[in-house]
Amino acid sequence: MTSLTDTIAVGPSRHAALLQRQGVVVALVLLILFGAWRYDDFIGLYNVMSVLRYNAMFALVALGMGFVIMTGGIDLSVGATAALASVVSAGVSDIGLGAGLAVGIAAGLAVGLLNGLVIAWAKLPPFVTTLATMLAARGLALLISGNQSVSVSWDTSFTDLGGGDFLGFPIPAWIAAIAFVLGSVLLNFTGFGRAVLAVGGNEEAARLMGLPVARTKVLVYVLTGGLAGLAGVILAAQFGAGQPTEGQGWELFAIAAVVVGGTLLTGGMGSVGFTLAGTMLLGLIFNILNFENGKGEFTLSAYWQSVIRGAFLLLVVLLQNRLARRPG
Amino acid sequence: MQELEIRTPRRHPLTLPRGGALAGTLTSLAALVLFNLVATPHFTSLQTLYVNLTQVTTIVIVAVGMTMVIATGGIDLSVGSLMAISGALAPLIFARDLLGVGPGPLADALAFVVPVLVAMGFGGFNGWLVARFRIQPIVATLVLFIAGRGIAQVMTNGNLQAFHNDAFHALGLGRVLGVPIQVWLMAAVVAVATWVIGRTLYGRQLLAVGGNEAAARLAGLPVARIKILVYAISGLLSGIAGLIVIAINSSSDANLVGLGMELDAIAAVAVGGTALTGGRASIIGTLLGALIIQLLRYTLLSHGIPDAAALVVKAAVILVAVYIQQIRRAS
Numbered sequence: 001m002t003s004l005t006d007t008i009a010v011g012p013s014r015h016a017a018l019l020q021r022q023g024v025v026v027a028l029v030l031l032i033l034f035g036a037w038r039y040d041d042f043i044g045l046y047n048v049m050s051v052l053r054y055n056a057m058f059a060l061v062a063l064g065m066g067f068v069i070m071t072g073g074i075d076l077s078v079g080a081t082a083a084l085a086s087v088v089s090a091g092v093s094d095i096g097l098g099a100g101l102a103v104g105i106a107a108g109l110a111v112g113l114l115n116g117l118v119i120a121w122a123k124l125p126p127f128v129t130t131l132a133t134m135l136a137a138r139g140l141a142l143l144i145s146g147n148q149s150v151s152v153s154w155d156t157s158f159t160d161l162g163g164g165d166f167l168g169f170p171i172p173a174w175i176a177a178i179a180f181v182l183g184s185v186l187l188n189f190t191g192f193g194r195a196v197l198a199v200g201g202n203e204e205a206a207r208l209m210g211l212p213v214a215r216t217k218v219l220v221y222v223l224t225g226g227l228a229g230l231a232g233v234i235l236a237a238q239f240g241a242g243q244p245t246e247g248q249g250w251e252l253f254a255i256a257a258v259v260v261g262g263t264l265l266t267g268g269m270g271s272v273g274f275t276l277a278g279t280m281l282l283g284l285i286f287n288i289l290n291f292e293n294g295k296g297e298f299t300l301s302a303y304w305q306s307v308i309r310g311a312f313l314l315l316v317v318l319l320q321n322r323l324a325r326r327p328g
Numbered sequence: 329m330q331e332l333e334i335r336t337p338r339r340h341p342l343t344l345p346r347g348g349a350l351a352g353t354l355t356s357l358a359a360l361v362l363f364n365l366v367a368t369p370h371f372t373s374l375q376t377l378y379v380n381l382t383q384v385t386t387i388v389i390v391a392v393g394m395t396m397v398i399a400t401g402g403i404d405l406s407v408g409s410l411m412a413i414s415g416a417l418a419p420l421i422f423a424r425d426l427l428g429v430g431p432g433p434l435a436d437a438l439a440f441v442v443p444v445l446v447a448m449g450f451g452g453f454n455g456w457l458v459a460r461f462r463i464q465p466i467v468a469t470l471v472l473f474i475a476g477r478g479i480a481q482v483m484t485n486g487n488l489q490a491f492h493n494d495a496f497h498a499l500g501l502g503r504v505l506g507v508p509i510q511v512w513l514m515a516a517v518v519a520v521a522t523w524v525i526g527r528t529l530y531g532r533q534l535l536a537v538g539g540n541e542a543a544a545r546l547a548g549l550p551v552a553r554i555k556i557l558v559y560a561i562s563g564l565l566s567g568i569a570g571l572i573v574i575a576i577n578s579s580s581d582a583n584l585v586g587l588g589m590e591l592d593a594i595a596a597v598a599v600g601g602t603a604l605t606g607g608r609a610s611i612i613g614t615l616l617g618a619l620i621i622q623l624l625r626y627t628l629l630s631h632g633i634p635d636a637a638a639l640v641v642k643a644a645v646i647l648v649a650v651y652i653q654q655i656r657r658a659s
Contacts, residue, residue, distance in 0.1 A: 259467050
């Protein structure tokens with residue numbers, strides 16, 4: 001998955017940017033080798049498929065977050081948006097998969113559009129804006145669902161979106177894979193992608209060059225909202241219910257994945273492929289903990305998961321820091 | 329370095345800059361109070377006042393630290409997790425004898441001091457990452473946001489620790505001169521922070537670092553030390569807030585103590601008129617911001633509007649407040 005070498009850097013030197021990202025690849029390879037060496041079924045078909053199936057929605061959220069961060073912004077509302085989308089899509093799941101997808105993604109696009117308009121036109125800071133819309137989306141999700149989870153219909157193909165396979169590959173993983181390929185193309189081969197990096201690198205310069213700064217920003221938040229909405233639909237399909245309280249902390253998990261993937265929060269540079277590697281890294285930690293507990297030599301409670309994730313984030317960030325500072 | 333006097337340009341770096349912004353915050357608060365006086369039954373009772381004050385104390389205490397961190401151009405996402413750590417540690421000390429001193433006043437005293445110092449230490453760690461490695465504050469404090477609650481959960485195995493302890497009972501429910509002890513504590517924190525920012529060298533250094541870090545560095549300010557200290561202060565205040573939460577509940581739940589606090593605190597700071605870009609700090613504004621958010625929630629709840637809808641209104645208030653400040657600043 002790290003062969004997507006889309007290394008575009010505007011601002012910091014291309015070389016330093018590349019070094020920034022090696023941290024995640026090294027860590028990911030080491031983690032996979034460790035797992036394969038220590039656990040029998042780690043590389044087994046079942047485990048690989050279930051890791052991919054479960055992490056697909058996180059990957060989608062992280063993909064959007066990566067784009068927002070490349071413009072120098074941030075989106076704290078993605079988790080609540082996913083929760084809102086899961087609720088509304090579960091509500092219409094008896095009509096069918098298409099309706100669930102359409103309504104869920106539309107809810108995400110709407111939140112994203114609101115974010116984008118407030119940030120681009122009213123010029124409020126992204127952090128505060130998306131903090132507010134996070135509260136609003138969460139409130140809406142709770143209101144619509146009446147504070148409880150909304151069961152999905154099992155009579156339509158809706159649940160296939162979460163549990164189904166296509167050509168022996170989990171459907172959520174297909175969706176995430178396609179989204180990442182499209183995202184990579186969008187970033188590297190389109191005017192929009194160049195505008196994203198230019199706005200993040202130096203907004204004033206981008207404006208003077210005649211780039212549509214406001215439109216780029218609005219589109220980026222719409223894109224992120226839509227991806228969060230899609231993640232929400234998958235969430236509902238996977239767990240059989242719309243979850244108004246789910247998604248708490250997703251935004252910070254996504255930010256961590258993006259940062260671990262070597263994208264600087266200051267914007268102007270970034271990579272789609274390495275964001276995926278960052279997501280996989282954080283997701284694999286949970287998987288490895290499960291295996292370790294299954295082995296039974298010593299048990300680590302589920303609570304260790306966040307401690308270890310935090311430690312990994314620290315490790316990778318410090319590693320990137322060292323690599324980026326090495327002269328050359 | 330001590331004799332260096334720092335002057336931030338033009339504006340006197342007192343905590344009440346720009347009378348206009350503060351006036352706006354005050355007006356909103358007054359309007360809310362006025363509405364409640366007319367429309368909410370029993371609003372003028374002391375009971376109502378105390379309910380609102382006790383619910384807002386922990387947010388204010390944490391938000392004061394957040395204001396100072398934001399004044400340096402940073403942010404601290406770890407506050408809620410540090411609250412959980414401090415809240416998990418205290419019962420381990422006085423009820424489970426973690427430090428091996430046996431039950432008694434010494435254990436109680438240590439149960440107040442040690443968790444706060446530990447939280448302060450973690451805060452200092454945040455500052456160290458920010459200052460020495462130049463890691464962006466969001467990322468640096470994200471580490472403990474993720475790991476910190478895990479540490480608290482691991483310490484307690486994720487179990488709820490219910491306890492009965494007179495000293496903590498007093499902190500949670502005791503009163504002095506008819507006013508809850510935690511409210512005194514909050515007032516003291518606000519007063520000291522206002523003094524530090526308005527009247528001390530350190531306060532000026534904070535604002536100078538936030539206003540223009542490169543210039544502060546060139547002026548010979550110990551930028552790294554200033555930053556490490558401000559995150560340590562934020563950790564210390566989070567530690568105190570964690571103790572208050574478990575004292576009020578007479579129990580400690582590492583899964584819940586301080587959950588979402590970082591966002592409440594940041595919202596209070598933003599509504600209170602401190603720009604997230606740094607260089608300014610209004611402690612009084614933050615206090616008013618927290619009061620507005622709390623009173624708004626109370627108003628909606630007492631008129632039968634569900635908590636979920638209150639979230640939507642809170643979102644709108646944050647956006648409108650920040651937008652108005654922005655227009656003011658621009659003009």
